[in-house]
Amino acid sequence: MSxxxxxxTGRLSPRDEWAADGCPIAGTLEVIGAxxxxxxxxxxxxGCTRFDDFARRAGISEPVAAARLRELVDHGLLARExxxxxxxxxxxxxxxxxKGAEILPVLTALMDWGNRWLADSPQVQLRxxxxxxxxxxxxxxxxxxxxxxxxxxxxxxAGSRRRR
Amino acid sequence: MSxxxxxxTGRLSPRDEWAADGCPIAGTLEVIGAxxxxxxxxxxxxGCTRFDDFARRAGISEPVAAARLRELVDHGLLARExxxxxxxxxxxxxxxxxKGAEILPVLTALMDWGNRWLADSPQVQLRxxxxxxxxxxxxxxxxxxxxxxxxxxxxxxAGSRRRR
DNA sequence: CGGCATCCTTAGGGATACTG
DNA sequence: CAGTATCCCTAAGGATGCCG
Numbered sequence: 001m002s003x004x005x006x007x008x009t010g011r012l013s014p015r016d017e018w019a020a021d022g023c024p025i026a027g028t029l030e031v032i033g034a035x036x037x038x039x040x041x042x043x044x045x046x047g048c049t050r051f052d053d054f055a056r057r058a059g060i061s062e063p064v065a066a067a068r069l070r071e072l073v074d075h076g077l078l079a080r081e082x083x084x085x086x087x088x089x090x091x092x093x094x095x096x097x098x099k100g101a102e103i104l105p106v107l108t109a110l111m112d113w114g115n116r117w118l119a120d121s122p123q124v125q126l127r128x129x130x131x132x133x134x135x136x137x138x139x140x141x142x143x144x145x146x147x148x149x150x151x152x153x154x155x156x157x158a159g160s161r162r163r164r
Numbered sequence: 165m166s167x168x169x170x171x172x173t174g175r176l177s178p179r180d181e182w183a184a185d186g187c188p189i190a191g192t193l194e195v196i197g198a199x200x201x202x203x204x205x206x207x208x209x210x211g212c213t214r215f216d217d218f219a220r221r222a223g224i225s226e227p228v229a230a231a232r233l234r235e236l237v238d239h240g241l242l243a244r245e246x247x248x249x250x251x252x253x254x255x256x257x258x259x260x261x262x263k264g265a266e267i268l269p270v271l272t273a274l275m276d277w278g279n280r281w282l283a284d285s286p287q288v289q290l291r292x293x294x295x296x297x298x299x300x301x302x303x304x305x306x307x308x309x310x311x312x313x314x315x316x317x318x319x320x321x322a323g324s325r326r327r328r
Numbered sequence: 329c330g331g332c333a334t335c336c337t338t339a340g341g342g343a344t345a346c347t348g
Numbered sequence: 349c350a351g352t353a354t355c356c357c358t359a360a361g362g363a364t365g366c367c368g
Contacts, residue, residue, distance in 0.1 A: 026202075036360080091330085109301055110193065121190075121191035139268070225341065
């Protein structure tokens, strides 16, 4: 069995101090790493806004849904907002913030991989509304080139600046 | 606070039977959903091959590393292979398979989000070796268009066919 | 409808010590 | 070096029931 040439070879090896929490991947997992968090975000993208729908469609119990939704709100990925349909009482809804909306590539990449490699799960595709073509999360550089895994270097330090 | 226009509006709402395991996202999480699995895969991309390095650099204990590595091997994301440096004894190494290599967009998307939104984690960037530009996981359709979140439709059914 | 309180089970994960 | 064995703790999560 041959070795797969996908390592980010070259000058990449990060220092050992990169243990768990000193890395943006690990940091992101601290925020959305729970299974139910992924599922709730999935439902948010699917259009869920109400508590009951979140719990039912994500297939998780209400206490868990309540806890995770609160976490997501506290971390600023979802915003809880009152809304009122004419003639009805005030209700609460959960809506994605820009910070939460940018999780979409993560979910898309997970969906892509599942579609390709999991034989027992149904295929689900995102499509570009204008042209109908399948959408996936692919590696691109800022210059617009499609990037293969072997063409990557890993560099520490400042890249795009943080927003908040 | 205004609503964010990022829902995949249109004819998207999946049926309720989409509970946890009937979705490629949930399916993928069944395979790599544990925190330590992500971290081990991260290290595999960073070039780790040996057990000790996996455990130490991922910052997890040996028993956990052993359990997760076995899972990843069982699921076909890593391959355990004997290798031998000249004049030394045989050793085992873990190498990414094509199935495992395709997790890279997931990790890249997680890294992107952490770089942008987590003020307390160090910035780490992937760069395109040829041109030096920053690499990210971005949404593209098969026709090559960059796709904004609001331009998406979700469709069930066959997309790219499974390999194995 | 949108939760919270309580109780319980399981899975993830750390520490330590030991083996081939 | 590459694990295993044991023990224990904590977090994730389900079930049920109650409340404004």
